[in-house]
Amino acid sequence: MLDEQPVTATPTGGVALDPGSTRGGAAGAVVNVVREYMIVVVVIVACIVLALSSDVFLTKENILNVLENAAPIGILACALTFVTIAGEFDLSAGAMLILCGVVAAKLEPSVGVAVCFLLGILASLAAGVINGLLVTYFRINSFVCTLASGLMIAGLGLVITGGFLVAVTDQNYGDLAFNALAGVKWSVWIFAAFALACAFVLSRTRFGRWVYAVGGNVEAARLSGINTRLVKIVAFAVSGTAAGIAGVIVASKSGQAQAGDGISMVLQAFAAVVVGGTSVTGGRGAIWRTIFGVLFLALISNGFNLLSLNQVYQQIVQGGIILAAVATDALSRRRTV
């Protein structure tokens, strides 16, 4: 019935260019542009501030160091971007990251460095696929589902290690973390390659479109013939794989493994996703945003170090920034709808 259709439309049938136009087109447009590119501006400003206040910031060593430290979280964040755009959440990524390290460290003596890393990644991938199956077939809220599965994966790590720290003695185990190509650590190259691959898939492939469609309107996607379950399962599998790759880097660097839930790593990665401007309600976002989000959080941490600020305040600052990012998203949403 007509009675129930308050649809936004111009009486003329013409095009309302700006969704926020009901309250002054200009204001709405500004909010949208700010929302669109704020993270870029913020990262540039942070760089300028740091460059002006510290001599060390612009040195090659410092910048490579920032990137190297950001690599594992960055890889995790790229994968979480997939999951978030698809309208889901993966709280177990940290646990999968640690599981990978545990599996690798445990198997290294018998199969060697390369194979043990591969098996570690496979273990995380398997966990990711199981997450996807649970979420789609049992229709469990993914936040709750991956909270539970994350606990179980962490527990599995505990069973494997028996609660002990597993140290790896093979020298080659650390190659990945400590060796460099063209002056840049392997971990940074892996991060760059993974980010590029994710960006390509999301923005240039059919599957990427499916991810946006499923997160943007799952019912419309289903009625358009998209296999929404498969899309979500693959998103979780990507998350598992990414956790595995990040886990390999962490393991290689530390040379040891200890069971844990890695929850703080997921939260940091998720923070990067949100700060970048990917919408937590799904359907909107991009890898480049997440990369800027990762860089920004890394810069803050770097700034605290370089400027010898009291580390105690770092988390408060990070929390405030996430809040600001989410509030901007919510604000623009209120204007668009």
Added chain:
Amino acid sequence: MAVQIEDSDGSALATLAPEGLGGLQVSVRSIHKRYAGARALEDVSVSIARGEIHALVGENGAGKSTLGKIIAGAVAPDEGTISVDGEEVRYRSPREAIRAGIALIDQELATVRDMTALDNVFLGAERRSGGMLDRGAQGKRFDELAERVGFTGEQGVIAGGLRTADQQKIEIMRALVRGARLIVMDEPTAALSRIEADRLLAIARALREEGVTIIFVSHFLEDVLALADTVSVLKDGRHVRTAPAAKETVETMITAMLGRSLEYVFPEPAPPPPDAPVVLKVRNLTRSPAFTDVSFDIRAGEIVGLAGLVGSGRTEIARGIFGADPASGTVEIDGRALRMGSPRHAIRRGAALLPESRKDQGLAMHRSVAENVSMVHLDQVCRHEVLQGRRERRVVKEMLGRVQAKVATPSMPVSALSGGNQQKVALAKWLVRQPKLLIADEPTRGVDVGAKQTIYELLKGLAESGMAVLMISSEIEEVLGLSHRVLVVRGGRIVAEFEGDAAQEESIMRAAFGGTGPGNTTKEGSADAR
């Protein structure tokens, strides 16, 4: 006010809400209301007398629900005045209307599913005693009201698990707790069985005895005759007449609702050639309780209209054919059976569904126009899974041109378009690869006049190019104007079929309402419909 039943100390516990106080008298004057450029009400003036049951009747989309909601303060009119007991009022929220003694019991029930019956009844009007909920007083009052409306359930039962009829009683009790002296009921019997509906009518009569004014919005004309004191007929958002129910019959009311409004010119689609093959074959399609044993064919080039009242099962049948919901029975396209319950399979066989709600089911509103258009047939713009930007731009541009959508740039979010252009985009995405069957559910809902005309022309053109079209519309003129053949759905069954000249507004309406002719007094028709 004489009786303040909801004193915070609960002192006026024993007083029943409306007793001795009388219902409210309401009059609306020159009410206008438009939704997205589409007229819902135009210059409507109606007076509702104190303590009467006043029915609002009309076709789907005639504006009866809107008028009910305006009186209840749930919807604000664009123009016009509302007076309650002679005083002009302007409610800014339902809350203000409630405080003034007006309650709305909507088609979509507003019980909080996870709360108990008791808590639902006292929602927002909790009795307190020293800052704590006064459970005892509430319980006593609940039992009292339960007896009045015939609610037999326990106080502590969870509302969500109750039958619709019982949930409705809870809403009526809630209205009474709040001291309602005017209750607007929007299609209260639509979801009830015959017995439950009769019981509801009895409750309404009892409330009238106690002095409550009731506005009864319904398309069950026999219920209206059985219950109402006065009937107002609306048509196309205009007030036709208000008369005592005693002077009306089902016939006279239907006649008053009829008549063509000449706002649109319907393009006459060329008839399909006599040898046109059957494209869609539906046999014994059933998904209880929504629809039962639905069988029909559509030939290439034929537009078949599915008419019926809101809630008769039209949309459910369409979704069943497309596989959006699981159903039993068989659906064949070009002689090949579809896998039931799989939209993906249906699309592969050449089916397309323009869904009822483009916002919820048709479009990803925040994504771009281009992405929405290419969503269904992405393989057409991909090579080895990789999007071909240039090819996509070309295809999207071509599609937007075909549906005559006015889009500044295909990269803009579809939410920024007008309703009409959104609908054109929702259609365009199905045309990237020509479907064999197009199911269009309310194709012109919430779109402006110009876009309506374009959509009519498009549907006609698609049919003439050999597509089988199944069209659903609440606007009977639309069904009549565009279809070669009309199927009428009532109570989830196809109850009548009209072809060519036999398809008249009156005969379709009669079949949809279940009235079988003059002197029809049995309730069988409407019982069927439930």
